[in-house]
Amino acid sequence: MPTSNIKKRHNTPLYWLIALSIPILFFVLFELGLRIADYGRNLPLFIANPANTEYILPRPDIVRRYFSDNSLIPSVTMEANFLLKEKPKNGYRVFVQGGSTAAGFPYGLGASLAGMLDNRLKSTLPYHYVEVVNTALSAVNSYTVLDLADEIIAQQPDAVLIYMGHNEYLGIMGVGSNYTAASSQASTLLFLKLKELRLFQLMQNTYSYFQQPKDKTNFKDSRTFMAKVAKHKNIPLNSNMFAAGVQQFDTNLRLVLDKYTAANVPVYLATIASNLKDQPPFASPDLSDDFSRDLSLLDQLIQTKQNDKVTAQLSKMSQAKSLNNNALAQFELANRYYLMGDFSSAYYHYNQAKELDLLRFRAPEAINNIIRKYAKSQQNVTLVDVAGRLAKSSKHGLIGNNLMLEHLHPNLQGYFLLADTFYNAIKQHSKLLDWYTVRIEKAWQNRPILPSEEYNGFAKILQLMGDFPFTDTPKTLTLPQPEDWQQSLGKEYFLKQIDWVTMMKLALKGYQQEKNAEMVLKSTQLLADALPHDPILNQMTGNLFRNKRLPHLSIHYYLRAHKVNPDSKILARSLIAAYRANKQPELARQWQLQLDKLK
Structure with missing residues (x-):
């Protein structure tokens, strides 16, 4: 065959189409082969509840998605909470996204945004089946929030609540973190796209196998996450790495909001707060000799x-050049302004101390500026000014240990105010017509957390603050003697001598022995919410609310029990009575027909 003919064929579109298709087809078949052989892993956000298939739950170990080497996975998990597999017609379904503060650290789900709101919205929306689902967990940042968004959209949310921003530098996939997936934002976003491909997982595993071990013991010991996460402990304000963290948050938040806007899901986006007044900078240059002398004077x-x-002297020191890049100097000056009653100057310098802190466990103001920017520019986004609310609730507008446990995690009062700010934003901006406001005093009284859980949270904070960055040398944890049987249960739970359900059941037994009706109801309700597939606990909770003449709440728990026990005549009669008391006669008649069929 003449050479000219061969060249002509090589130049035809069909030739190039076939030539390009061969490697693509090879990789497609390779991927299919790996899947058929069950190679690799698939880690969906929502998994079936093995105890009852009517329910699903967010995967507790979702953080495994981001690590091919199991020895590097940090010990952070998502606390179990359930939602119905099929959303009810009268369902009001809300998802919470974010990091450790959104997840309620150190107290757990009861103090979290999801826990506080779920408890309050059940009474606020008596004709809806309310589900506030937590998908937040410690150590994650905007990458994880972006990664989970599509799966949350698939669950038909009526709203998404976001509180995030502190972990952009030193969280999982943060720019200054030991736990990074890639070297740049573009490559990290590509990693999020490719991580489910079995071929990509094979490449990861092969790389990990041949890679030399790099001090993996650092990730397996008993040190806290904060002690292990910081790869870059010195990130100056306005440095390239600082700018990369800000840009990362800006891009990822825009992508998150674009997804929810396209799906017509309302987003409530919060400003974030931290401890300004009582948290010294974690890392700073030493004070200059001149500044130290001026401070002594x-x-x-x-x-x-x-x-x-x-x-x-204050005026002179506030203009010192050594102040410009020294977080500790700013903090010391702020303390003196506060002592002298100049609280606006104190605020300025406390804030500068946080901005100049080289170890970036607290978000800079640039993060809140981005949050405000997108809340203003996106139609479906509502700004929830949590930072402003906590400041207004603090003396002289300075957030400190009055509402914070350490550098940024709220105490119980702080968590309540955070949830209350979201509650009021939903009230103002949602299109719900049947809203029955639960007064703030009543909501605080009904907060879904027990003293045993509070003690566990207290112990976790002692553990956290006994290690870097709060101290250079790890300290042996010494827990104070519990003051009563409730705190004793909390200590046993913290020491992993009992699990959460056992702690709650023992607490319930203790309150029953004390004949403490209020705490019996609270502990029974918390158990029923944690175990929605348990018909006995949910029927008990329904009965307790019926006795308190709160039929809308009794209906919620009776319906849960009925899902597991559909042939129960007692539950059918209870629902008839509850619907009548709740002034829903048509539903009462429907349940009467159900009861007649059972007879």
């Missing part, structure tokens, strides 16, 4: 009450 002037000279 200032303290002498304050002690001798030479106020005019104090004012002059």
